[in-house]
Amino acid sequence: MTPLLKVENVSKFYGNRIGCEGVDFDLYPGEVMGIVGESGSGKSTLLNCLAGHLTPDTGEVRFEMRDGMMRDTVSMSEPERRMLSRTDWAFVHQHARDGLRMNVSAGGNVGERLMAVGARHYGDIREEAVDWLGRVEISESRVDDRPSQFSGGMQQRLQIARNLVTGPRLVFMDEPTGGLDVSVQARLLDLLRGLVRKMGLSAIIVTHDLAVVRLLADRLMVMKDGQVVETGLTDQVLDDPQHAYTQLLVSSVLQV
Amino acid sequence: MIEIRDLSKTFTLHNQGGVVIPVMQGAELTVAKGECVALTGASGAGKSTLMRMIYGNYLAAGGSIVVNGVDVVRAEPREILALRREVLGYVSQFLRVVPRVPTVDVVAEPLLAVGVDARAARARACDLLARLNIPERLWSLSPTSFSGGEQQRVNIARGFAHCYPAMLLDEPTASLDATNRETVLSLIEEAKARGAAIVGIFHDEAARERVCDREIDVAVYTPSMAGAA
């Protein structure tokens, strides 16, 4: 099996400050990787470098294109990269309003990516949108409502539907359950797990919530001050952390 | 099936002055197909630690643990995950599941993960839940709200759903009544009969006598604290 994503020596600096530095890893098809660390650890910077929202100062982010060729997404042209982000990638923002068009109906939000890649049949687009709303447990009767009329959990599920409708192969998630009630979180996590398995998605999830990565991620990357301090199988890193910082992180979690 | 050579384990407590605690040294263990080996030793001797290392949950400091040709000590996360999916089952003492998921799906999940179709997986799950006397009205509920004994049985059903070639059992009969204990022991015997290599911790001596072929006292691999200091 060949990796879907090969990340080599990715660094991003903000002036003299380090955003993230020298990050390397391979992500294989179907793998879900969690990136944990406290605020300012560089995990979001890294995610944005990988997803093409930021240009890294060093390194390569090589992605396996549909023709099987590995292409560096950092040096490819912007139109190509933007095309990838509409077809092969998905990005789930922490705040649904960053990832949704709040003045466009739920159906229009889900349909946008389809129309962006050339769908021109209203009936088909709508059918697909309704199907996806169903998959994220939003009733068909809400298809013409705007996201501003939705609860936080529903907005987040709508954002996921909007992202997954074009069948991406790699999903970037930035604190997907942040700011949601725990009961809503559980439902969302269950949904994400199901979708990841059914669609064979690869995903990179940035979060500071260790319970979220335990449930969703196969493997874990722990970051501190822009550096990767530990990587490994998720349960191994959480149950037998090797690095001082990871031990501190794990032991700081409140037990319920 | 399972081959352990010169295995060692230390815990380094960075946040407690960097204390290094050696917990295992030079552990050796070979388990053949169809064989069940019991780990014995006093509490704290390292039985659970060894089980967790075999499962890849704890990181070994040295040595090798080869399960079905994969060295767990050196394998990539995805190789370990594939091993856990296809080859190596683990029945722990605690059930850890996503909230909200119905019991029958919790049990069927390992089968779905290896590509068994949903109907067959559910049928097998129902069969196991029935054998373990989980009332049918509970199958559609999440096990998170069940009693400890019920959760334990759901956990066992899940662990035995897929016919793993190798299994780790951590106190599988603890806190079970006679009927359910009998069911679990026959599940273990059936697994052995189909050729599964099993490593287990059994405080229940009668159970150990019945299903285990050998015993290994892990205390012999515990480094003396004097030597470690």
Place this chain on the structure above:
Amino acid sequence: MSNYNFAYLDEQTKRMIRRAILKGLAIPGYQVPFASREMPMPYGWGTGGVQVTAATLTPEDTLKVIDQGADDTTNAVSIRKFFEKTAGVATSEETAQASVIQTRHRIPEEDLREDQILVYQVPIPEPLRFLEPSEVETRKMHSLEEYGLMHVKLYEDIAKHGAIATSYAYPVKVEGRYVMDPSPIPKFDNPKMEMAGIQLFGAGREQRIYAVPPYCKVVSLDFDDYPFEASKADHACDMCGATDSYLDEVIMDDAGGRLFVCSDTDYCAGRRRAGHVGAQGVALAEDAA
């Protein structure tokens, strides 16, 4: 002759605007930024169109100005007078007589010829603006041909109204490349944009000029199952009986009396001169008497 430079603007400014016009013609549908000048009229009254007209006019031209199809509204009269005074050009209310036609919100019913130029007044040149507020982002979307959003707007129309309810400023794709706002003309006029004349668009406040050269392909966006329809009121003109022209609905009294009349006053008058009479109309000779 007045003391104004020909057509009000100084020669340097007109040259700058002509460069923008030429660039616009070279890249059909592309919005060319230009340094819009202060004009002696408020924004929203056609400052963009006026600057384009000023840069286009020659002393030999005949100018026609229409506002919603009519030659006799305040806006049309003012602009016509403005150029009579500052350029001294001939003016006409007849479409066929004019070499330059400045328009607000309509395309004349009569087909334009290759020697005619149509100048549109444009309030908001960016068709993506209502869904994407960032100019940086909309420019990027144009340059990368990311036009999915335009269809989102049409999708929303159908979802809300059961049909594409956008009835004016209906977005078009020019020569298979740029999506363009045709200015707030009724969508009835959209098919006319594939014409022999040159079409220039000026947005004064937004400082953009764009153009459609003669015989360009201009396609109104739509869905396969909701095709574009150039609709108009299902009625004939009550004055001249025309069934092929865009109509204004005029409420006549408090009892609900109404009159449908051609919005293109020149077209209507021409038909009446030719003897056509609508349901509520009277023969022209009598009318004049």
